[in-house]
Amino acid sequence: MKTYIIIPAFNESSRIAAVLESLLSLNYSMIVIDDGSADDTAKIAATFPVILIRHELNLGQGAALETGMEAARQLEADYVVHFDSDGQHVASDIEHLLAPLQKDEADIVFGSRFLEKKPSGLTFSRKIILKAGRWINYLITGILLSDAHNGLRALNNKALHAVHFRQPGMAHASEILYEVRRKSLRYLELPVHILYTDYSKQKGQGILNSVNILFHLLFKR
Amino acid sequence: MTKFQVVGIASLLFILISYLRKFRRPAIDKIFIGLILAMGIFFVLYPEVTNQLAHFLGIGRGADMIFYLAILGFGYLALVLYSKIKKLEDQLTKIIRKQSLESIDLNEKNA
Numbered sequence: 001m002k003t004y005i006i007i008p009a010f011n012e013s014s015r016i017a018a019v020l021e022s023l024l025s026l027n028y029s030m031i032v033i034d035d036g037s038a039d040d041t042a043k044i045a046a047t048f049p050v051i052l053i054r055h056e057l058n059l060g061q062g063a064a065l066e067t068g069m070e071a072a073r074q075l076e077a078d079y080v081v082h083f084d085s086d087g088q089h090v091a092s093d094i095e096h097l098l099a100p101l102q103k104d105e106a107d108i109v110f111g112s113r114f115l116e117k118k119p120s121g122l123t124f125s126r127k128i129i130l131k132a133g134r135w136i137n138y139l140i141t142g143i144l145l146s147d148a149h150n151g152l153r154a155l156n157n158k159a160l161h162a163v164h165f166r167q168p169g170m171a172h173a174s175e176i177l178y179e180v181r182r183k184s185l186r187y188l189e190l191p192v193h194i195l196y197t198d199y200s201k202q203k204g205q206g207i208l209n210s211v212n213i214l215f216h217l218l219f220k221r
Numbered sequence: 222m223t224k225f226q227v228v229g230i231a232s233l234l235f236i237l238i239s240y241l242r243k244f245r246r247p248a249i250d251k252i253f254i255g256l257i258l259a260m261g262i263f264f265v266l267y268p269e270v271t272n273q274l275a276h277f278l279g280i281g282r283g284a285d286m287i288f289y290l291a292i293l294g295f296g297y298l299a300l301v302l303y304s305k306i307k308k309l310e311d312q313l314t315k316i317i318r319k320q321s322l323e324s325i326d327l328n329e330k331n332a
Binding site for chain 2: 033051052053054055056057059063066067070071074166168
């Protein structure tokens with residue numbers, strides 16, 4: 001069974017080494033997509049045993065994920081995992097997400113920071129935004145997840161071929177729900193850790209960007 | 222002819238000629254733009270007609286009617302341009318993705 005971890009990276013030179021280091025011990029193949037970084041992200045990633053794909057220009061996280069997924073499709077991956085490159089995810093969560101896929105209980109497993117485990121260092125405003133995002137996603141897509149925008153998810157081969165990201169930016173987290181519903185994929189949510197550091201908060205989406213995402217979704221067609 | 226009529230008509234003609242010369246557009250677009258600009262020239266020559274038209278539509282003055290139409294026109298233009306940019310963005314994404322995937326040999330890496 002071939003499993004690929006897809007890691008989109010944009011200007012993550014200060015974090016990517018630690019992230020890839022933490023993933024090495026899992027013995028899964030890794031696909032790093034350098035999304036037109038201006039810094040040394042690609043150079044650093046190249047020192048690791050990963051498949052490095054470089055976008056000539058910065059396209060956005062959704063587009064980078066789609067490129068990674070396309071590579072995984074060509075490599076005939078059985079499972080893929082989306083993993084952020086800013087160090088907010090924990091490598092040991094991956095196995096938990098893959099388990100239901102391997103047992104054929106789901107086609108796609110979403111990580112959630114709101115199930116069981118208490119997220120640490122989550123600011124009040126971010127909490128509100130994520131709660132609101134959750135219901136907006138529900139209104140638009142008909143799927144109510146406990147965590148609207150979590151970058152850690154695992155897909156089996158069926159989901160890999162069913163889901164195509166067309167939104168280049170951050171709206172992909174909601175777009176994926178559309179696809180799940182449209183293609184009637186079996187989905188599951190499992191608790192994962194999110195490490196909120198000053199760095200990831202700063203790199204993460206600001207509150208205003210959630211407005212952008214909403215508009216993308218409403219007017220996507 | 223008033224001073225404004227000279228300037229107005231010259232500007233409209235300039236727009237029309239540059240549009241027809243520079244942009245390869247479908248014939249229907251050219252006819253549409255041509256009609257709109259011809260209407261503009263007509264209104265510049267006979268401004269009192271706009272008043273009658275405005276009254277017919279329930280708008281006080283001809284100048285107001287032109288103003289409202291211009292807002293609608295610009296709104297439409299913004300939409301057209303937005304969808305064009307979106308399309309270009311999509312195409313750019315596809316090209317960059319294709320090129321980025323071609324530059325690595327997936328089969329060899331996989332082995």
